[in-house]
Amino acid sequence: MQGKTLQGKTALVTGSTSGIGLGIARSLAAAGANIVFNGFGDLKEIDALQTSVAQEFGVQTAYHNADMSKAGEIEALMKFAAEKFGAVDILVNNAGIQHVANVEDFPVEKWDAIIAINLTSAFHTTRLALPAMKAKNWGRIINVASVHGLVGSAQKSAYVAAKHGIVGLTKVTALENAQSGVTANAICPGWVLTPLVQKQVDARAAAGNLSNDEAKRQLLQEKQPSGEFVTPEQLGSLAVYLCSEAASQMRGMSLNVDGGWVAQ
Ligand code: NAD
Numbered sequence: 001m002q003g004k005t006l007q008g009k010t011a012l013v014t015g016s017t018s019g020i021g022l023g024i025a026r027s028l029a030a031a032g033a034n035i036v037f038n039g040f041g042d043l044k045e046i047d048a049l050q051t052s053v054a055q056e057f058g059v060q061t062a063y064h065n066a067d068m069s070k071a072g073e074i075e076a077l078m079k080f081a082a083e084k085f086g087a088v089d090i091l092v093n094n095a096g097i098q099h100v101a102n103v104e105d106f107p108v109e110k111w112d113a114i115i116a117i118n119l120t121s122a123f124h125t126t127r128l129a130l131p132a133m134k135a136k137n138w139g140r141i142i143n144v145a146s147v148h149g150l151v152g153s154a155q156k157s158a159y160v161a162a163k164h165g166i167v168g169l170t171k172v173t174a175l176e177n178a179q180s181g182v183t184a185n186a187i188c189p190g191w192v193l194t195p196l197v198q199k200q201v202d203a204r205a206a207a208g209n210l211s212n213d214e215a216k217r218q219l220l221q222e223k224q225p226s227g228e229f230v231t232p233e234q235l236g237s238l239a240v241y242l243c244s245e246a247a248s249q250m251r252g253m254s255l256n257v258d259g260g261w262v263a264q
Contacts, residue, residue: 004032006243010085012036012077012129014068014121015095017046019194020144023232024092024239029057031240033090036081037063060085068095068121069113078128087132090243093122093166094144098196100155100203111158118162119169126173130182139182140243143170144235147190147223147261150254163188167254174252183251185242190258191219193229226259 011028015021017039025035037050043065050061062084066077081088096118099110122143133139148156149163166186173184191197193216205215220227234257241247256262 006090006240007032009033009089009243010036010081010087011090011092012038012081012088012125013092013094014077014125015039016092017041017049019196020189020192020232020235021092021094022049023236024094024142024144025236026053026057027233027236027240028090028092028243029053029059029061030236031243032057032059033243034060034085035062036077036084036088037061038066038068038077039095040065069116071120071124074121074124075128078125082132087136088129089133089136089138090140090142091125091129091133092142092144092239093125095121096144096162096196098156098159098199100200102155103157106157114158115162115165118159119165122166122169126169126184130173130177133182134177134180137181139177139180141170141173141182141184142239142242143167143184143186145170145186145188145254147188147256147258149186149188150256150262170254171252178251181248183242183248185247185250185252186254187235187238187242188254188256188258188262189230189235190224190256190261191229192232192235194232197229220259223261224259225261225264228259230257230259 011033013025016025016037054061064077064080066073143166145166146163148160149167170186201215
């Protein structure tokens, strides 16, 4: 796809043990960046994953198990990355969870967790990553928002609020650093078939007594005019582009990769 344009850079990708985060981590590694993985999962599998990415792309990888809802653990993660690789040059705020319920039925603890993991974690990683990026006069902050950072969706109050919030945080981060080599942009995917979305497919299939394929088809038909899922690799390619010199004047953007969702 591209040369090793990110050789010597270090990327921290939160929530990179599966789905979109893993796709972005792989693309950044393919471009030569060392990767700090984060996220939950079986520790043996994660160890195998980071070893295989290191071998496949000839980069260094490391993993730190921080819960992104906890400020203290985020601070430990940033310290780990700095001690391991010197500094974080590329910060991808991707960790996220979802819960579906009407506002009046929305469990308060789910609201708190979604805001903490999908939004507040990005505030913490950003504030902790910025000093070293500014000192180098180079940095890339990529926030994985969603089409739900741009438009609403019934029953997703916390998720929509958090994603609108991260779009706002992206703009402010970009503006505060506009006269430096540090950029901040948001990626806004439509449906990507990851474990997070498979849960919604399963719920739809169970509720309507539908096959897995029919539930997926309906999900796409309702919102995503292309009728196809976006892939983690497509989002990874965009992340690599946002790290390039060509994108150095892209500041505070929200970039849809959504099969036409928001164009409707
Ligand atoms: P996923 O469930 O496959 O991956 C989520 C990742 O976040 C995993 O690595 C998980 O371990 C990690 N994670 C969850 N809670 C965490 C916590 N407390 N601390 C640390 N890590 C934690 O989901 P995904 O679909 O790949 O989602 C990734 C991001 O993309 C999320 O921010 C999500 O909102 C966003 N997104 C997804 C879609 C989609 O269609 N899948 C669309 C738009 C935006």
